[in-house]
Amino acid sequence: MRSAKRLFIGLFLLPLVSVQLARAQEVENRxxxxxxxxxxxxxxxxxxxxxxxxxxxxxxxxxxxxxxxxxxxxxxxxxxxxxxxxxxxxxxxxxxxxxxxxxxxxxxxxxxxxxxxxxxxxxxxxxxxxxxxxxxxxxxxxxxxxxxxxxxxxxxxxxxxxxxxxxxxxxxxxxxxxxxxxxxxxxxxxxxxxxxxxxxxxxxxxxxxxxxxxxxxxxxxxxxxxxxxxxxxxDLSKPLRLEVRPYASIGLTRDETLEDANPFSNQNDFNVKVGGDFKYGITSDVTLTGTINPDFGQVEADPATINLTNFEIYFDERRPFFLEGNDIFNFGSTTSQNTFRTHTNFYSRRIGRSPSGDIYQAGISGEADYEDRPNETTIIGAAKVSGKTEKGLSVGLLTAITAEEKGTYFSSSNDETGKYLIEPATNYLVSRVTKDLNNGNAQIGGFLSSVNRDLNSGYLENYLHKSAYQAGVDGQYFWNNRNWGASGSLSFSSVNGTQEAITRTQNTSAHYYDRTDSEGLSLDSSKTSLNGYFGEFSIGKYGGQGLRYSLTYSEMSPGYEINDMGFQERADYRAPHYYLEYMNVDPKYFRFYLLWLYGGHAWNFDGDLIFNYYASGAYFQLNNLWTIVGTGGLTGTFYNDRITRGGPIMQRPKDWNFSLQLTTNSTKNFYVGANTYYRRDASGEIYNTNGLSFNFRPTGYLQLELSPTIVFERNTDQYVDYANIYAEAYGYTDRYIFSSIDLNYFMAEFRLDYTFSSTMSLQTYIRPLVVTGNYYGFKEFNEPGTYNFDEYDEESGEIVMQDECYGVDSPSCYLVDANADGTIEYAFQNPDFDYKTIQGNMVLRWEFRPGSTVYLVWQQQREGYFFKTTEFMPFNSVGNIFDQKPINIFLLKFSYWFGT
Structure with a gap:
């Protein structure tokens, strides 16, 4: 123990008392x-x-x-x-x-x-x-x-x-x-x-x-x-910083997937939009930026995905207004090289998101045979102020207002059309301030965000928060030529709403207050607010010769909730993580190499070990400019407190993994990359992905790229359903149904970029995705804290598949006699699926004068989802995608920059 303490002091504390180089002297030597x-x-x-x-x-x-x-x-x-x-x-x-x-x-x-x-x-x-x-x-x-x-x-x-x-x-x-x-x-x-x-x-x-x-x-x-x-x-005079960029766009959407009987079917839907952006220099170092009725039609579409988890999928921001200058709102990121933290405090895609309400929540599903609804919430306007003063004070303020959105539905029984609310009018506000100290070697800052919705006592008040707030402080300090550093952050969150809304929040995958075997958590359906905190501290050596390392501790309380403005997968953890690396920029036999080791552990507030991972890796650049990257990892036994979706925790078997990536000389006109990843655990679970990338520059103005990937995945604990079943000996009991699943993926991306001049270019891509999922070996999780299951016996009739089941909307379904007494206790749909989609995009961009552009855009998507599993034949499936009817979008957008 004493030697461990000495090692810790040697690694982390002695540099604190080392002689610091004066930054002013460094500047003089530049x-x-x-x-x-x-x-x-x-x-x-x-x-x-x-x-x-x-x-x-x-x-x-x-x-x-x-x-x-x-x-x-x-x-x-x-x-x-x-x-x-x-x-x-x-x-x-x-x-x-x-x-x-x-x-x-x-x-x-x-x-x-x-x-x-x-x-x-x-x-x-x-x-x-x-x-x-x-x-x-x-x-x-x-x-x-x-x-x-x-x-x-x-x-x-x-x-x-x-x-x-x-x-x-x-x-x-x-x-x-x-x-x-x-x-x-x-x-x-x-x-x-x-x-x-x-x-x-x-x-x-x-x-x-x-x-x-x-x-x-x-x-x-x-x-x-x-x-x-x-x-x-x-003697520079203060520049007049005023920029205005109005735009006009004409769009045409041809949706051939709509049924002829659909009264909202309109295969030629024209859309004309006018708006603009502006920038005004309040001072020479502070800028006001705004957008009115923004249009993002030229932005590349999100990739298609299949999500079999209980967590939301994160998509990158692609809209220019929210991307440019977004760095000012970065908060809470320490200088850690390895952390359990995965949340994002400001997830700008919440602004203008897809409307959240639907006919089922509104209680009108029985009346609505057809529905017409917008894909995005209208952003009426948005503005941000950002800048940095002479004294090193940086400020950022962004506010946006989104409109109330309504869906329209048609009832065939009474031949009537109605409207219902699907998204309330909402105000978003995020602010950030930082102060540089010690000639830029230190910084302190604060963060504040709020979301306020006009719910008007409608049904959405039982699903959405009336308001959500987050506030926090952070700071960092570097010394010894900025090679050593320490940083930390602390933030608090509060969401408010009706009892029903807060109860739903407690039951989401980020929290699971209703987890049946939790000692410290319990669902409180009387709450009208939920509050929590998050903190992280990191210290390490980030530069200089020899070893580099960092040590990080993160803690998030069970009630921390920021998904109204941010992005968060889970709360409820305490997590120490560590990292060690060695870099050699002038090795004898290579051009460059980097070696690293890291590990991490996490416990929930009940003390259950929920993460337990060790890994190592190496990066080599050879003298011929080829690169090789290899990694290996080991997961020790831990407990998954999310997999039963509010049920008891499950022990996870140990697993191991490795990856290898090879890239040839990228300075050549043709180069290739190859990568593989393999993971296997003690239960027989497998994840294997193999990918290639081909890059070809036949001329100085044409670039081709093809990146196919095939994935095989076998899960032995795929969540299927939950049932509360009566047994004469036990009364009602909770049953958590799982299965094994074989998943096959084929995905590819083909890009062709042709550049006519430095101001005119044509960019295209085609992105197919084929996924099949075959469920088998249905079973019940039978003992909390273990990896034990009771598998249903098909031969004895405990589970039977048939074409139709009462109350199950699916082409086929399973009937389950869970008590083996000849009585069917419950049924669920056959979850097998076959999903195919292809996305295409073509953008012609011409910057006809500095800051002024014309875009001509064509997008197409074809998609098919089938409740069955077919033989995985990816190349045939890609061809079959074209049997699906397309949605085509055409856009012409013109913008003109006026500036000083």
Whole structure:
């Protein structure tokens, strides 16, 4: 025990008393570049040539060093960068010298793409806070990319700015010329002299080389905090930051799946929308952003899925307004490298979600033969304020109002049409504030969110919360060159509503207050609110040479509930997790490798061990630029307190798993990836997935990608149903019915991207999915805390399948004589299924002037769900999908940017 204590002190506590390097001294040792003022913007012609005399006279940022492959090594090619400024713009000129100009990788693709190419990056920390940066990049064909960095190392790839760049290729190499409006940056205009952080980066694709101006050690933590200094900028006037982007769209939906008898059948449904976005700079560092009647028709559809669990599926946000600048609302994420935490405090897809009410909840299912309802809730308007002051105070505020939505139903018996409420009018509010301390090495912050619904005493008040609130604080502190850090967060939640609504919340999969064998939880149907807390603390070494490690503790009370504004799978846990890794950026036999070990455990508040996992892994990049990733894991015995969906806990058998992934040289025009994952447990449960990916660039403007995957899964504890059955000897007893299930998946994604120019592109994809599920070996869970079942005997007649069962809406069903007394106690539908779907999407995008775009979109989906299992023949099934009737969506959208 004493040696363990000494080890803990050595790993985590001694650096707390180590001598800290002064950050001010580090900044002084960074390289500097002086910007030269341009008196007349007309003197600079953005043509990618850099022929104006002022470029020739400007100071040069040279002396780049390698970041990759050899940390701190000498670049294979020379690079020079110069900086100018005016009262309206920052100008950057870069010459990327190349001894083999015909080997420059100059690929053409859509803006913000990640395809293989040479690049020049300009990173500007105009806040000068060592944490935030605005990044502008261009490739030799003039393709632009912009990225927003926050928290020193985190990226917002969806941030879009309006700026210009031109490039040219000549016998020296290639040249890039940037013109970046000051209105796209954030800075304190009241300062007479601007002191900004800056860095330049050059990427050479053919050698997988990254060269950087201000040296940034790969082994050390941080990115923005290593920037050099930009000097010479003086007497900037406050820029007028006003941007307005109105849009108009025309859409046509052709739904051929509707029955002819459906009175709502309209195979040609036209839709015209008008709205817009705006940005206004309240100050030079605080911005108001808004959207009115937003349209997201050009956004890629969610992938199709099959969900056999009791948990909601998480889908990524894809709508630009909610993506851009969303980083300001990040809360509660510690610097842990391994944590049990899976929840998201702000899940923006709650805003404008699919309406939650239905005809069954409303009690009109007997009257409604046909129904017409919107797929999404209308967002009337949304606005957000975000920015950062000179003193390091960051603020973010987002509010949105969604409309009341009603569904329309038709009753054939009385030939009448009616309406009913499916989603109430709702106000969403989320706010965030952070304060940088100690020159960006520390930060404290707060978070507050609220959801308020106008339920009007309708049936939805028994299903939805009247209001939901969350408040919290967080902080982080780094030392020893930011290689060591500690962070933590604490938040509280409260949801309020009717007794029926709060009772339903207690019974959801996140809580299961009604769990029959819980010692500490009990369902309270008189409650009109539910409250809880979450906390997490992490400490570790995140950079520097040698080992890196972290230790994290998370705790969430049973009553914590944030699903109105956030995303949360479960509450009720206490979880310590740990992580250890070793990275070598300059090994003898490889180009790079990383080794890691980690583990984690979790207990619910009753003390049941609900998670018990150990894993290791390795990543190798070979000298030929192939990569190999391998992992292995072991799960010890633990208890699943969610699988019976409110019933007793079940012990889970031990299992083991491994994975292997291989990728060939991605700098080639054709490269391949292969991956496999295999898991098996002591009960015979299996999960095996195998995937391939083929990437082909036949020309500099065409890219093809094909990624097929086949999955086989055998579960021995698939939940089927619950029944309360009477037995003469015992009275009524709870029965939890399970089965084994064989699941087969085939999924694939084919993408074709054709780029006409740096401003016009065509992107297409086709995404089929085939899933079959065969249930067998039906059984009852018979003893809490074990993995014991009583399997129904088909030969003795305990379970019989037949075509029809009274009260069961299914083509076939099972009758169960659970007591083996000749009496049928209950019935359930045959859960076997065969699901097929295919999604297709085509988007033509033309940015006809900076910030102004035209979209032409075509989407198609075909889908079929059958209550039967057929032989798993994925390729035949993909062909059979086209027997299903399609839904086609066509959209033309035009937006125009007005800005200063």
């Amino acid at each position: 390289p500097s570049i002086e910007a030269i003022k341009v008196e007349n913007d007309q003197d600079i012609n953005i043509d990618g040539a850099l022929t104006e005399k002022i470029w020739l006279d400007a100071p040069v940022a040279g002396n780049f060093t390698q970041y990759r492959p050899k940390d701190g090594g000498t670049p294979s090619q020379k690079t020079e960068v110069r900086v100018l400024y005016s009262n309206k713009y920052i100008y950057v000129g870069a010459i990327a010298y190349d001894t083999a100009p015909d080997s420059i990788t100059a690929t053409l693709f859509r803006r913000d793409g990640t395809e293989l190419s040479d690049w020049i990056y300009v990173n500007i920390d105009s806040y000068n806070d060592n944490r935030t940066a605005f990044t502008f990049a261009v490739n030799p064909r003039g393709v632009q990319k912009d990225v927003f960095y926050f928290n020193d190392v985190e990226e917002d790839l969806l941030w879009d700015a309006v700026w210009e760049a031109k490039t040219s290729i000549d016998d020296r190499g290639w040249v890039a010329e940037f013109r970046i409006p000051l209105s796209q940056l954030r800075f304190t205009s009241s300062n007479t002299t601007q002191n900004w952080g800056i860095n330049f980066q050059r990427r050479i694709a053919r050698t997988d080389e990254i060269n950087i101006w201000a040296p940034t050690p790969r082994e050390d933590f941080g990115m923005v905090s290593w920037f050099g200094n930009l000097t010479g900028i003086k």
